[in-house]
Amino acid sequence: MPSPLHPRTQLSTESIFATMSRLAAQFGAINLGQGFPSNPPPDFLLAAARKAIGVFDQYTAPIGLFKLREALAEDLSVDIDQVVITCGGTEALHALAQALYGPGDEVVILEPYFDVYLPDAKLAGATPVLVPMKLEGGWRLDLEALERNISSRTRALLINSPNNPTGTIFSKSELERIVSLAKERDLWIISDEVYDELYFSGAPLSLRRLAPERTFTVGSAGKRLEATGWRVGWILTPAGLAPTLAGMRQWSSFCSPAPLQAAVAEALPFARQTGYYQTLREGYKKRRDLLASGLRALGFEVFLPQSTYFLTARKPGLEAETLVKDAKVAAIPGRAFYEQHPAPDGLMRFAFCKTENELTRAIERLDAYLKTAR
């Protein structure tokens, strides 16, 4: 018998997102769990990809295809020398964890959190320190708790606004406080902004506007252009650090798929000029409101998101694991977003990047289930 694999393979367990998708398929449930859109990506993106295959087929530099970096620099008003292309936001977060912390270091993360943050920190050998957000009629950042949890070992603050799963956008004064803490304690900021274009009232403020010298911004074409499987994302680095981050990511995927980088490069200016993001937001707002009013009518406490395509809602006593089997509607249980503190009772996350028909049918199924379960 060969010797056992390294203990870090304990992190290889199936994520709750994959589990719920598997259960959804097994029980014929409408899948409002995992956050991938039901509708296809826009035609202009697909056309650009078809054109790029056969032209951009070999490795690109690890830092990314020049014309995509150029398009991003223009779109996000940053210097092209600060743009690194990655395989989605996921690889960006992994490369940043590897670049910023290691054994003995701590990274402060808000709870509830996007699942990738914890294994990334642990694979780097660092300790994640989780700071719970407050849930009192709505989600609120607890800045006092954030400050209390910064220690002499803290290397970075990992901030996610617009936030998954809560849908919160942090205010300018909250972000300013985060930045002053980072400056006082000399910390890096990882700002996960993959939902930067998915907002329903005011646009989010990017942390790099407040602290360009210490902020790494993570972005995702998958989220902006409804193509989560394409694996095109980016990091905006402080000045001078892009080659190092590109050098770190070269050891995982080397480069993001070349034709898809080329297609995104063409799609980004087109999306901006034609009002694509505005239309995207309007469509999502309609679906958010459809889901929110349906859940409210069923007695859920709904925390209306300002952004993202996720909605958190609570009905104490209800379990996502039961719903997927008995109501045939899949959601993500709140505890999937908590490790160090208890999740609020009956909390679930519903994805509304699904068709109106799917959302309506999901509400009908929940209604029928709740009537029989009473």
Ligand SMILES: Cc1ncc(COP(=O)(O)O)c(C=O)c1O
């Ligand atoms: C907050 C957050 N960050 C990063 C990612 C990963 O983005 P990508 O699909 O581009 O890897 C996601 C995906 O769901 C997310 O919700």
